[in-house]
Structures are given as C-alpha cells and as structure tokens.
Amino acid sequence: MDRSEHVHYGRRRGRRLRPGRQRLLKDLLPRLRLPVGDLGVLAQRPPAEAFCGYSDVWLEVGFGQGEHLAAQAHANPDTLFIGCEPYVNGISSLLRTIASEEIGNVLIHDDDARVLLESLPDASVGRLFLLFPDPWPKRRHRKRRFVSPTNLDRIARILVDGAEFRFATDHAEYARWTLRHVIDHAALEWPATRPGDWRYKAGDWPETRYERKATAQGRTCVYMTFRRRARAVETDGQSG
Template sequence: MAAFLGKRLILSMNSKNDLNNPAPPEQRKVWGRRQSRPLNVTRAKAMEEIFPQIEIDKATLTQDHALSTIALFGNDNETWMEIGFGSGEHVIGLLNQSPNINMVAAEPFLNGMAAFVKDLPKNHIPRTRVLMDDAIMLASSLQENSINKLYILNPDPWHKKRHYKRRIVSPENLDVFAKILKSGGELIMTSDVPDLADWMLTHAFKHPDFTWQATSQADWSEKPKNWITTRYETKGAKGAKKMCYLLFTRK
C-alpha cells in the first residue's frame, strides 16, 4: 500500500508533530509547495520508521533560545547546523567525515527530507536531529553560544526584488545566527548566483558580529579544504556561474 499512499502515509505516521498542520503563519516563513511529487515505497518507509527517531519536537521550539544541544543529543559534543539541506548529501557527508560531531538541520520540504532519511546511515541516527519546517524557528530556539558551525548552502535566491525579504540571509536572521554561534564559530555560505552571493557577502560583512575570513580571491572562489561536493554543486543552477564560498567567523 505504501507505493501509492504518498502524503497520507507520512501524515499518519507516529510523528512528534502534526505535519498536516505546520506552524502558524505568524511563526514560520516557508514559501513554496511542501511536497512536489509522491514518495516511492522506500522513502515513504524511511519517513515512517526513521524520521520520528530524529525529528525535533516542535513543542520545544519556544523561540527564546532555551533549547540546549544536550537536551537534543544527550552530550556536549560539538554541534553543527545546516539550514535548507535539500536531499541531505552534505549533512551525511559531514557526519561521515566528522564522527564525533552532532548535526542539527532544517529542511521544510517533504521530498528532500524523505531522500535524506532514506540515505541516512543507521549509525548516524543518534547524532542527527532535524526539523521539517522553518529553520529560523529552530535557530531562534537553540541556546545562545551552542553551535560551532552553521552552513547555508545555495539557498533560494528569490530573484524578484519584491521577494528579497524572503532570503534566508538578512540582518535580522544574521542577528539570530550570531546569537547561537560560539565565539570563533563559523558561518559558511555558498551560492552560484552572483546577485545572491553579493547579497550574502554584503550583509554578513556589514554585521558587527562576523569577520570575513577571505584575504585573497582564492579564499572565496575555490573550494575550502576537505569540502564536500554535492550533486547540485557539480551540476549548478540553471544559468549559474562559478560557485562562491563565503566563510565568516563569529567574533
């Protein structure tokens, strides 16, 4: 039956949250369809069996920076975060590459989340926590000075000027990121859309709590050491140019 139940199967699973009713509009900022196509059997099964084990309970998202990483993982290991992880290739790559870190990540769209949980190795489950909703709800709930690295890779560029306010990198959101990052922590952003790369660089450079790491063109135009390349990065966005790698340090 899972072959054709699709969304109904996901919405009936043993989830901590009501996926049919995401956070109220005043609390979340996610645009676009949450599901683009039906899930196949394998992904539907992963959402039913694996997703509830790593899902963050929305009842803990009080947006007052009260949620500790110890509460999420039961340890005080380094915790890294990724916002908008797509199908999760980069998250899994980080977990494979760094066996002692915790990973907290947000992806609002069902198809991406399903692809991720299908591919997530079982041994990484204890070190992984995810939210299928607005990442800012999660970021504004995490304790201050609790995140060591924050990745924002190839976010939606929202090309139209009237939609610029939807861009994930903004002065207001950078304030939130600065609160949750530890001193010396890293904000790592990428884009192959020149206008968006310029936007992210400008706003982060102007923010008083961040320092740009680049000292030469190579620092932003070439892949950082031990970089995990995803299929998106290899393929590139339609009409895109060269990828920009923007690395900032929390003061």
C-alpha cells in the same frame, strides 16, 4: 518570529513518494526529529552528558537532499548534526542515506529553519552551513532571501565565539547581497584576504546536489566562510 515572517516560500512536497520512502518518514523521522520546544540542554557546552558525548553541534539550513550533511556527519562522528529542511522529498532522501549508511549523529528539524534558530540557546552551535539557498533573483522577491538582518541576528546569537558560518551560492548578486549584510553585522566578520578564499572551498566541504548541477551548467560558485566575532566580556562577568 513575528507574524509578517510566517510565510515559508519554498515547496514542501514534490512528486509522490515511493512506499519505502513513505515508511522512512513514518518510522524513522519521528526518532530523529529534534524536540524544538526542549533545547535548553544544548546550552551546556560541550553538551557531553545531554548529547551522548558529542563534542560539538553543527547545523545545516536547507540541506536539500542531504548529501553534504551526510558526508559531514560521516567525517565528524564526534559532532552532533542538526539538519533543517521543510521539503519532504529531500528529507526522505536524507533518511534513506542515514538508514543505508547507518549514520547515528544526525537529528532533523523538518520545518522552517527560522523556528529552530529562535529556539536554540545562545552560543550553542559550533558551525553553521547555508549552501545554495534559493536566490530569489527578482528584485521584488529579495525580501524572501534567507540572508537578512533578522536571520543574521539569529545566526550570530546561536553561534559560539569564533564559529564558522559557511555560505555558498552560484548567484553573483546574492553573493554580493550576503557579503554586504555580513559586513554590516557587528557580530560577524569575513576573514578572507585573497580571491582564492571565495573561489575555492576548503577540502572538508563536500559537494551538494545543487552545486553539482550549477557546475555542470557552467555557473561559477562562490564559497564564503564567515566567522562569529568574540563576545565582549561585560564587567558583571556575563558575556554579551
């Protein structure tokens, strides 16, 4: 990341954590923390040997309290999940679920997702979720939005050809912003053909906490599934 990007705008801490949650952060988090400096192993696809037989790697950016991530991890035991979230209270919620439900296929990056996106090898992630990212509604704050040309470049680089990039928001203007940026991106496409494709989500798309609140308050959610285009095969045999 260049220096101008170094700021993370969200909260890192909320109210004081109970001792049980503090213990999870102290004891369990270090065991599940992804070694960001050493991710070359993920370049082997499928990453069977290096990742204990998992057939794919899926990534969630900004998992909040982790409901969606935990449900996906349960439903897809052969997939290794990486969750990114800098908010300590949210991480402790996910850790509690992981411990109580004995979920074994989740690793955590407890920092800014941009750092992880920069560290992952090319074409190493089979699906990426960005669900209800902070909308930063004020015009002067829009540059804080996670969807930006730079982050879409990062996402496109790490996704395998044909991979899904799932995005959801309850903010109509952020939905339009995202669509515009994705359509402008050469490596991503939006294969939707009818309104049902963004008004309703796929059956394998568990609800998030933010989504539940938005729906309860009568806001309309939009669900977009983008796709990583196939890389062109270059004449020297390398893909680009």
